[in-house]
Amino acid sequence: MGVIDLAIIGGTGVYALAELADVEAHQPVTHYGPPSGPVRIGTLEGRRVAFLARHGEGHSLPPHRINYRANLAALKALGATRVLALNTVGGITAQCPPRALVMPDQLIDYTWGRISTLCEEPGTDVLHVDFGDPYTQSLRAQVAIAAERAGVAIVEQGCYGATQGPRLETKAEIARMKRDGCDLVGMTGMPEAGLARELGLDYACLGIVANWAAGAGPDPDEIITMDEVLANVQAAMDGVPRILRAMLG
Numbered sequence: 645m646g647v648i649d650l651a652i653i654g655g656t657g658v659y660a661l662a663e664l665a666d667v668e669a670h671q672p673v674t675h676y677g678p679p680s681g682p683v684r685i686g687t688l689e690g691r692r693v694a695f696l697a698r699h700g701e702g703h704s705l706p707p708h709r710i711n712y713r714a715n716l717a718a719l720k721a722l723g724a725t726r727v728l729a730l731n732t733v734g735g736i737t738a739q740c741p742p743r744a745l746v747m748p749d750q751l752i753d754y755t756w757g758r759i760s761t762l763c764e765e766p767g768t769d770v771l772h773v774d775f776g777d778p779y780t781q782s783l784r785a786q787v788a789i790a791a792e793r794a795g796v797a798i799v800e801q802g803c804y805g806a807t808q809g810p811r812l813e814t815k816a817e818i819a820r821m822k823r824d825g826c827d828l829v830g831m832t833g834m835p836e837a838g839l840a841r842e843l844g845l846d847y848a849c850l851g852i853v854a855n856w857a858a859g860a861g862p863d864p865d866e867i868i869t870m871d872e873v874l875a876n877v878q879a880a881m882d883g884v885p886r887i888l889r890a891m892l893g
């Protein structure tokens with residue numbers, strides 16, 4: 645098993661990485677079960693890169709049904725040590741408008757009922773990992789430098805609020821999250837980040853802002869549609885391969 649220079653987890657609207665060459669599909673089954681779909685390993689800028697679609701390539705898994713443990717364990721078993729998570733998000737604060745790319749440095753977990761740790765089964769070691777900075781600072785720095793080199797604007801700070809979904813939030817929930825200090829809202833940021841830490845993986849998140857969160861935009865009564873979400877993700881994704889190339893090149 646060779647080294648993987650970078651593993652990418654794609655979220656809503658990002659089901660493949662077209663830039664990868666010489667792609668091979670791997671179907672690992674982990675101690676925690678199978679991941680969301682095949683892990684596709686190919687080359688980019690001459691480096692080995694893995695890609696996994698978090699919700700499955702046909703987007704068949706809602707956020708609370710994703711086997712986050714299997715996804716991360718599969719990437720690790722295949723040789724990944726650093727993981728860049730792409731997360732489609734709603735923007736809550738003014739610096740996070742639709743189509744912005746935002747790399748959070750903090751998160752708040754509002755999810756419930758998900759398996760959120762490796763220490764579930766009897767006999768496994770009890771882990772109390774440090775999580776004060778939930779994203780790996782060195783990887784965040786690499787992404788920031790790459791974005792600058794590539795000339796792609798990203799917001800380098802923010803707090804990601806992870807909600808349970810799959811429904812979107814109420815205006816009151818978003819107002820509370822804003823008071824709590826959240827800049828972004830998504831449904832998959834946890835337990836993924838916590839599990840990555842337990843597995844000893846470097847992990848950072850690049851949030852792709854797809855919409856204003858409920859009540860947060862200039863028109864507080866705007867209805868959030870999947871058409872809007874997917875169109876904005878597609879537009880904002882334009883800069884992501886350039887960032888990846890600059891990270892790897």
Ligand SMILES: CSC[C@H]1O[C@H](OP(=O)(O)O)[C@H](O)[C@@H]1O
Pocket residue numbers: 654655656698699706707730731732733809830831832833873
């Ligand atoms: C309105 S789309 C909601 C859906 O998109 C995000 O997924 P991901 O983080 O995997 O890109 C969000 O968390 C929800 O799952």
